[in-house]
Amino acid sequence: MPKKRKDGNYEKVMTFDIKGQKIRKHFYYKDEFDLVEKVNAFKTELEEQQKIYFECVADEWYESHCEEIEGGTQVCYTPAYKRAIEAFKDKEIKNITSLDIKRILERMAKQKYSAQTVRVQRIVLNLIFKYAVLNEYIDINPVSVVSVPRNLPKSKRELPSDDEITAVMQSADVPFGMFAYLILFTGCRRGEALALQWKDVDFNRKTISISKSVNYSGMNQNTPILSPHPKSDAGIREVMMLDCLANRLKDMAKDKPSDYFIFGDKEPLTKSALRKRWQKYQRETNTTFTPHQLRHAYATILYDAGIDEKVAQGLMGHSTIQLTRDIYTHVRMDRKQAAAEALNEYINNKRQSI
Numbered sequence: 001m002p003k004k005r006k007d008g009n010y011e012k013v014m015t016f017d018i019k020g021q022k023i024r025k026h027f028y029y030k031d032e033f034d035l036v037e038k039v040n041a042f043k044t045e046l047e048e049q050q051k052i053y054f055e056c057v058a059d060e061w062y063e064s065h066c067e068e069i070e071g072g073t074q075v076c077y078t079p080a081y082k083r084a085i086e087a088f089k090d091k092e093i094k095n096i097t098s099l100d101i102k103r104i105l106e107r108m109a110k111q112k113y114s115a116q117t118v119r120v121q122r123i124v125l126n127l128i129f130k131y132a133v134l135n136e137y138i139d140i141n142p143v144s145v146v147s148v149p150r151n152l153p154k155s156k157r158e159l160p161s162d163d164e165i166t167a168v169m170q171s172a173d174v175p176f177g178m179f180a181y182l183i184l185f186t187g188c189r190r191g192e193a194l195a196l197q198w199k200d201v202d203f204n205r206k207t208i209s210i211s212k213s214v215n216y217s218g219m220n221q222n223t224p225i226l227s228p229h230p231k232s233d234a235g236i237r238e239v240m241m242l243d244c245l246a247n248r249l250k251d252m253a254k255d256k257p258s259d260y261f262i263f264g265d266k267e268p269l270t271k272s273a274l275r276k277r278w279q280k281y282q283r284e285t286n287t288t289f290t291p292h293q294l295r296h297a298y299a300t301i302l303y304d305a306g307i308d309e310k311v312a313q314g315l316m317g318h319s320t321i322q323l324t325r326d327i328y329t330h331v332r333m334d335r336k337q338a339a340a341e342a343l344n345e346y347i348n349n350k351r352q353s354i
Contacts, residue, residue: 005028052093083104104121104125106149126143158293159296172248182245182262187316191215194214194261194274210239212228214227310324
Protein backbone atom coordinates (compact mmCIF):
# COMPACT_ATOMS: atom_id res chain seq x y z
CA MET A 1 0.00 0.00 0.00
CA PRO A 2 1.53 3.35 -1.03
CA LYS A 3 2.39 5.65 1.86
CA LYS A 4 1.15 9.25 1.67
CA ARG A 5 3.64 11.86 2.81
CA LYS A 6 3.00 15.22 4.48
CA ASP A 7 3.92 17.06 1.26
CA GLY A 8 1.04 15.32 -0.54
CA ASN A 9 3.25 12.92 -2.55
CA TYR A 10 3.09 9.19 -2.27
CA GLU A 11 6.07 6.96 -1.46
CA LYS A 12 6.62 3.46 -2.77
CA VAL A 13 9.58 1.11 -2.38
CA MET A 14 10.30 -1.23 -5.30
CA THR A 15 12.96 -3.97 -5.71
CA PHE A 16 14.71 -4.67 -9.00
CA ASP A 17 16.76 -7.78 -9.85
CA ILE A 18 19.83 -6.81 -11.87
CA LYS A 19 21.96 -9.83 -12.77
CA GLY A 20 21.12 -11.52 -9.48
CA GLN A 21 21.66 -8.37 -7.42
CA LYS A 22 18.69 -6.92 -5.56
CA ILE A 23 18.39 -3.13 -5.85
CA ARG A 24 15.83 -1.28 -3.68
CA LYS A 25 14.61 2.10 -4.85
CA HIS A 26 12.30 4.67 -3.20
CA PHE A 27 9.93 6.47 -5.56
CA TYR A 28 8.07 9.68 -4.66
CA TYR A 29 5.14 10.47 -6.95
CA LYS A 30 1.91 12.42 -7.23
CA ASP A 31 -0.22 9.82 -9.00
CA GLU A 32 0.03 6.45 -10.77
CA PHE A 33 0.98 8.06 -14.09
CA ASP A 34 3.85 9.94 -12.40
CA LEU A 35 4.98 6.68 -10.76
CA VAL A 36 5.05 4.82 -14.10
CA GLU A 37 7.16 7.58 -15.67
CA LYS A 38 9.67 7.57 -12.82
CA VAL A 39 9.95 3.76 -12.77
CA ASN A 40 10.53 3.69 -16.54
CA ALA A 41 13.17 6.44 -16.30
CA PHE A 42 14.95 4.51 -13.53
CA LYS A 43 14.90 1.29 -15.58
CA THR A 44 16.37 3.15 -18.56
CA GLU A 45 19.13 4.55 -16.34
CA LEU A 46 19.90 1.06 -15.00
CA GLU A 47 20.06 -0.38 -18.51
CA GLU A 48 22.44 2.38 -19.59
CA GLN A 49 24.68 1.68 -16.61
CA GLN A 50 24.77 -1.99 -17.56
CA LYS A 51 25.91 -1.28 -21.12
CA ILE A 52 29.53 -2.11 -21.82
CA TYR A 53 30.86 -0.42 -24.94
CA PHE A 54 33.60 -1.87 -27.13
CA GLU A 55 35.75 1.26 -26.87
CA CYS A 56 35.91 1.01 -23.07
CA VAL A 57 36.93 -2.67 -23.16
CA ALA A 58 39.48 -2.07 -25.94
CA ASP A 59 41.05 0.81 -23.98
CA GLU A 60 41.12 -1.35 -20.87
CA TRP A 61 42.86 -4.16 -22.78
CA TYR A 62 45.39 -1.82 -24.39
CA GLU A 63 46.32 -0.14 -21.10
CA SER A 64 46.65 -3.44 -19.21
CA HIS A 65 48.70 -5.15 -21.93
CA CYS A 66 50.66 -2.22 -23.38
CA GLU A 67 53.68 -2.73 -21.13
CA GLU A 68 53.75 -6.47 -21.83
CA ILE A 69 53.83 -6.03 -25.61
CA GLU A 70 57.28 -5.75 -27.18
CA GLY A 71 58.11 -2.39 -28.75
CA GLY A 72 58.07 -3.61 -32.35
CA THR A 73 54.86 -5.56 -31.84
CA GLN A 74 53.28 -2.59 -30.11
CA VAL A 75 54.04 -0.37 -33.08
CA CYS A 76 52.40 -3.02 -35.28
CA TYR A 77 49.35 -3.47 -33.02
CA THR A 78 48.55 0.21 -32.40
CA PRO A 79 47.13 1.03 -35.89
CA ALA A 80 44.96 -2.12 -35.72
CA TYR A 81 43.75 -1.12 -32.26
CA LYS A 82 42.81 2.36 -33.53
CA ARG A 83 40.97 0.89 -36.55
CA ALA A 84 39.01 -1.38 -34.22
CA ILE A 85 38.02 1.59 -32.03
CA GLU A 86 36.89 3.52 -35.10
CA ALA A 87 34.78 0.60 -36.31
CA PHE A 88 33.05 -0.30 -33.06
CA LYS A 89 33.39 2.71 -30.73
CA ASP A 90 29.61 3.29 -30.39
CA LYS A 91 28.61 -0.38 -30.14
CA GLU A 92 27.98 -2.45 -27.06
CA ILE A 93 30.52 -5.23 -27.06
CA LYS A 94 27.87 -7.89 -26.49
CA ASN A 95 26.11 -6.87 -29.72
CA ILE A 96 29.16 -7.28 -31.96
CA THR A 97 28.84 -10.46 -34.00
CA SER A 98 31.14 -12.69 -36.02
CA LEU A 99 29.54 -11.21 -39.13
CA ASP A 100 30.61 -7.72 -37.99
CA ILE A 101 34.21 -8.95 -37.61
CA LYS A 102 34.07 -10.65 -41.02
CA ARG A 103 32.86 -7.43 -42.66
CA ILE A 104 35.72 -5.43 -41.13
CA LEU A 105 38.32 -7.84 -42.54
CA GLU A 106 36.60 -8.04 -45.94
CA ARG A 107 36.42 -4.25 -46.17
CA MET A 108 40.16 -4.06 -45.49
CA ALA A 109 40.72 -6.66 -48.21
CA LYS A 110 38.71 -4.56 -50.70
CA GLN A 111 40.76 -1.51 -49.73
CA LYS A 112 43.89 -3.47 -50.76
CA TYR A 113 45.44 -3.79 -47.32
CA SER A 114 48.27 -6.33 -47.32
CA ALA A 115 47.79 -9.86 -46.03
CA GLN A 116 50.00 -9.13 -43.01
CA THR A 117 48.03 -5.99 -42.06
CA VAL A 118 44.71 -7.86 -42.20
CA ARG A 119 46.19 -10.74 -40.19
CA VAL A 120 47.36 -8.30 -37.50
CA GLN A 121 43.90 -6.72 -37.44
CA ARG A 122 42.34 -10.10 -36.70
CA ILE A 123 44.98 -10.82 -34.03
CA VAL A 124 44.25 -7.55 -32.21
CA LEU A 125 40.47 -8.02 -32.39
CA ASN A 126 40.89 -11.56 -31.10
CA LEU A 127 43.01 -10.37 -28.17
CA ILE A 128 40.46 -7.70 -27.23
CA PHE A 129 37.51 -10.11 -27.31
CA LYS A 130 39.47 -12.81 -25.44
CA TYR A 131 40.11 -10.19 -22.76
CA ALA A 132 36.37 -9.40 -22.71
CA VAL A 133 35.49 -13.10 -22.23
CA LEU A 134 38.06 -13.55 -19.45
CA ASN A 135 36.65 -10.52 -17.63
CA GLU A 136 33.07 -11.77 -18.11
CA TYR A 137 31.95 -8.82 -20.23
CA ILE A 138 30.77 -11.31 -22.86
CA ASP A 139 30.33 -15.09 -23.02
CA ILE A 140 31.65 -15.90 -26.51
CA ASN A 141 34.53 -14.54 -28.61
CA PRO A 142 33.04 -13.67 -32.04
CA VAL A 143 36.49 -13.57 -33.67
CA SER A 144 37.21 -17.25 -33.05
CA VAL A 145 35.18 -18.46 -36.04
CA VAL A 146 36.31 -15.74 -38.48
CA SER A 147 39.20 -16.35 -40.88
CA VAL A 148 41.34 -13.87 -42.77
CA PRO A 149 40.13 -13.48 -46.40
CA ARG A 150 42.14 -15.43 -48.96
CA ASN A 151 44.29 -14.15 -51.83
CA LEU A 152 45.20 -10.89 -50.13
CA PRO A 153 48.08 -8.93 -51.67
CA LYS A 154 51.43 -9.57 -49.99
CA SER A 155 53.65 -6.58 -49.44
CA LYS A 156 56.87 -7.01 -51.38
CA ARG A 157 60.06 -6.90 -49.37
CA GLU A 158 62.29 -4.35 -51.05
CA LEU A 159 65.95 -5.26 -50.82
CA PRO A 160 68.89 -2.83 -50.79
CA SER A 161 70.37 -2.38 -54.25
CA ASP A 162 73.66 -4.02 -55.22
CA ASP A 163 75.34 -0.61 -54.95
CA GLU A 164 74.01 -0.17 -51.42
CA ILE A 165 75.20 -3.63 -50.38
CA THR A 166 78.63 -2.73 -51.74
CA ALA A 167 78.48 0.52 -49.76
CA VAL A 168 77.81 -1.43 -46.53
CA MET A 169 80.74 -3.74 -47.20
CA GLN A 170 83.07 -0.83 -47.94
CA SER A 171 81.97 1.51 -45.14
CA ALA A 172 82.41 -0.57 -41.99
CA ASP A 173 84.93 2.00 -40.75
CA VAL A 174 82.50 4.89 -41.19
CA PRO A 175 80.93 5.95 -37.84
CA PHE A 176 78.16 3.45 -37.06
CA GLY A 177 79.08 1.51 -40.18
CA MET A 178 79.65 -1.65 -38.12
CA PHE A 179 75.97 -1.62 -37.10
CA ALA A 180 74.90 -2.03 -40.74
CA TYR A 181 77.80 -4.41 -41.40
CA LEU A 182 76.84 -6.71 -38.51
CA ILE A 183 73.17 -6.87 -39.51
CA LEU A 184 74.08 -7.63 -43.12
CA PHE A 185 76.26 -10.59 -42.11
CA THR A 186 74.19 -11.95 -39.18
CA GLY A 187 70.59 -11.15 -40.13
CA CYS A 188 69.96 -9.70 -36.66
CA ARG A 189 66.85 -7.66 -36.10
CA ARG A 190 67.55 -4.04 -35.14
CA GLY A 191 66.64 -4.60 -31.47
CA GLU A 192 68.71 -7.78 -31.32
CA ALA A 193 71.80 -5.99 -32.67
CA LEU A 194 71.35 -3.15 -30.18
CA ALA A 195 71.13 -5.66 -27.31
CA LEU A 196 74.35 -7.49 -28.19
CA GLN A 197 77.05 -7.37 -25.54
CA TRP A 198 80.66 -8.41 -25.92
CA LYS A 199 80.00 -11.45 -23.72
CA ASP A 200 77.63 -12.69 -26.46
CA VAL A 201 80.52 -12.92 -28.94
CA ASP A 202 82.58 -16.11 -28.89
CA PHE A 203 85.68 -15.57 -31.02
CA ASN A 204 86.93 -19.12 -30.42
CA ARG A 205 83.75 -20.79 -31.67
CA LYS A 206 83.05 -17.95 -34.12
CA THR A 207 79.45 -17.56 -32.98
CA ILE A 208 77.23 -14.75 -31.74
CA SER A 209 74.50 -15.62 -29.22
CA ILE A 210 71.22 -13.77 -29.63
CA SER A 211 69.06 -13.96 -26.53
CA LYS A 212 67.64 -10.49 -25.88
CA SER A 213 66.34 -7.38 -27.60
CA VAL A 214 66.17 -3.61 -27.11
CA ASN A 215 62.78 -1.94 -27.48
CA TYR A 216 61.56 1.62 -27.17
CA SER A 217 58.10 1.84 -25.61
CA GLY A 218 56.29 2.78 -22.41
CA MET A 219 56.04 6.28 -20.95
CA ASN A 220 59.43 7.50 -22.21
CA GLN A 221 59.80 6.24 -25.76
CA ASN A 222 63.40 7.45 -25.91
CA THR A 223 64.59 5.18 -23.09
CA PRO A 224 65.84 1.75 -24.20
CA ILE A 225 64.13 -1.22 -22.57
CA LEU A 226 66.25 -4.37 -22.52
CA SER A 227 63.92 -7.32 -22.99
CA PRO A 228 65.29 -10.65 -21.70
CA HIS A 229 64.15 -12.39 -24.86
CA PRO A 230 63.96 -11.61 -28.61
CA LYS A 231 60.76 -11.25 -30.64
CA SER A 232 59.84 -14.93 -30.16
CA ASP A 233 61.28 -18.11 -28.66
CA ALA A 234 62.68 -18.93 -32.09
CA GLY A 235 64.68 -15.70 -31.87
CA ILE A 236 66.94 -17.24 -29.22
CA ARG A 237 69.73 -18.61 -31.39
CA GLU A 238 73.40 -18.72 -32.31
CA VAL A 239 74.50 -17.28 -35.62
CA MET A 240 77.73 -18.00 -37.45
CA MET A 241 80.28 -15.23 -37.19
CA LEU A 242 81.71 -15.00 -40.67
CA ASP A 243 85.44 -14.33 -40.99
CA CYS A 244 84.93 -10.87 -42.47
CA LEU A 245 82.82 -9.89 -39.44
CA ALA A 246 85.03 -11.61 -36.85
CA ASN A 247 88.13 -9.73 -37.95
CA ARG A 248 86.43 -6.35 -37.60
CA LEU A 249 84.75 -7.19 -34.28
CA LYS A 250 88.13 -8.23 -32.83
CA ASP A 251 89.45 -4.74 -33.51
CA MET A 252 86.38 -3.20 -31.86
CA ALA A 253 86.56 -5.52 -28.83
CA LYS A 254 89.99 -4.40 -27.67
CA ASP A 255 89.82 -3.20 -24.03
CA LYS A 256 86.01 -3.52 -23.95
CA PRO A 257 84.44 -5.03 -20.79
CA SER A 258 82.46 -8.17 -21.59
CA ASP A 259 79.17 -6.79 -20.24
CA TYR A 260 79.37 -3.59 -22.32
CA PHE A 261 77.06 -3.27 -25.31
CA ILE A 262 78.67 -3.47 -28.75
CA PHE A 263 76.68 -0.44 -29.91
CA GLY A 264 76.65 1.50 -26.66
CA ASP A 265 78.55 1.38 -23.41
CA LYS A 266 77.09 0.36 -20.06
CA GLU A 267 73.60 0.94 -21.46
CA PRO A 268 72.08 0.44 -24.93
CA LEU A 269 71.65 3.43 -27.20
CA THR A 270 68.68 5.70 -26.63
CA LYS A 271 66.24 6.02 -29.50
CA SER A 272 67.36 9.57 -30.33
CA ALA A 273 71.04 8.52 -30.32
CA LEU A 274 70.24 5.60 -32.62
CA ARG A 275 68.31 7.83 -35.00
CA LYS A 276 71.08 10.45 -35.18
CA ARG A 277 73.81 7.88 -35.80
CA TRP A 278 71.80 6.02 -38.41
CA GLN A 279 70.86 9.20 -40.30
CA LYS A 280 74.46 10.38 -40.28
CA TYR A 281 75.57 6.96 -41.59
CA GLN A 282 73.01 7.15 -44.41
CA ARG A 283 74.19 10.61 -45.42
CA GLU A 284 77.85 9.60 -45.50
CA THR A 285 77.19 6.42 -47.50
CA ASN A 286 74.40 7.84 -49.69
CA THR A 287 72.07 4.96 -48.77
CA THR A 288 68.36 4.85 -47.88
CA PHE A 289 67.75 1.28 -46.70
CA THR A 290 66.47 0.38 -43.23
CA PRO A 291 68.06 -2.13 -40.81
CA HIS A 292 65.15 -4.48 -41.56
CA GLN A 293 65.95 -4.38 -45.27
CA LEU A 294 69.53 -5.38 -44.45
CA ARG A 295 68.15 -8.35 -42.51
CA HIS A 296 66.41 -9.50 -45.68
CA ALA A 297 69.58 -8.90 -47.64
CA TYR A 298 71.19 -11.45 -45.31
CA ALA A 299 68.41 -13.89 -46.28
CA THR A 300 69.34 -13.26 -49.92
CA ILE A 301 72.96 -14.12 -49.14
CA LEU A 302 71.78 -17.38 -47.54
CA TYR A 303 69.68 -18.15 -50.62
CA ASP A 304 72.51 -17.40 -53.05
CA ALA A 305 74.86 -19.55 -50.98
CA GLY A 306 72.46 -22.47 -51.29
CA ILE A 307 71.63 -22.65 -47.56
CA ASP A 308 68.68 -24.97 -46.93
CA GLU A 309 65.38 -23.32 -45.88
CA LYS A 310 65.31 -25.08 -42.51
CA VAL A 311 68.86 -24.01 -41.68
CA ALA A 312 68.05 -20.47 -42.84
CA GLN A 313 65.00 -20.45 -40.55
CA GLY A 314 67.22 -21.13 -37.55
CA LEU A 315 69.79 -18.51 -38.56
CA MET A 316 67.10 -15.87 -39.15
CA GLY A 317 65.20 -16.71 -35.95
CA HIS A 318 61.88 -17.15 -37.76
CA SER A 319 59.06 -18.66 -35.70
CA THR A 320 57.75 -20.65 -38.70
CA ILE A 321 59.34 -22.14 -41.80
CA GLN A 322 56.70 -20.34 -43.89
CA LEU A 323 58.27 -16.95 -43.10
CA THR A 324 61.59 -18.18 -44.46
CA ARG A 325 59.94 -19.73 -47.51
CA ASP A 326 58.14 -16.46 -48.27
CA ILE A 327 61.47 -14.58 -48.31
CA TYR A 328 63.13 -17.28 -50.41
CA THR A 329 60.19 -17.14 -52.84
CA HIS A 330 60.60 -13.36 -53.24
CA VAL A 331 64.33 -13.74 -53.82
CA ARG A 332 63.73 -16.53 -56.35
CA MET A 333 61.20 -14.38 -58.27
CA ASP A 334 63.58 -11.42 -58.26
CA ARG A 335 66.33 -13.62 -59.66
CA LYS A 336 64.02 -14.94 -62.40
CA GLN A 337 62.92 -11.43 -63.33
CA ALA A 338 66.52 -10.23 -63.49
CA ALA A 339 67.41 -13.23 -65.67
CA ALA A 340 64.47 -12.51 -67.99
CA GLU A 341 65.50 -8.86 -68.34
CA ALA A 342 69.11 -9.84 -69.08
CA LEU A 343 67.95 -12.40 -71.65
CA ASN A 344 65.64 -9.88 -73.36
CA GLU A 345 68.45 -7.34 -73.54
CA TYR A 346 70.81 -9.95 -75.02
CA ILE A 347 68.30 -11.04 -77.69
CA ASN A 348 67.39 -7.46 -78.61
CA ASN A 349 71.08 -6.62 -79.08
CA LYS A 350 71.51 -9.72 -81.24
CA ARG A 351 68.53 -8.82 -83.45
CA GLN A 352 69.81 -5.27 -83.94
CA SER A 353 73.21 -6.55 -85.01
CA ILE A 354 71.71 -8.75 -87.78
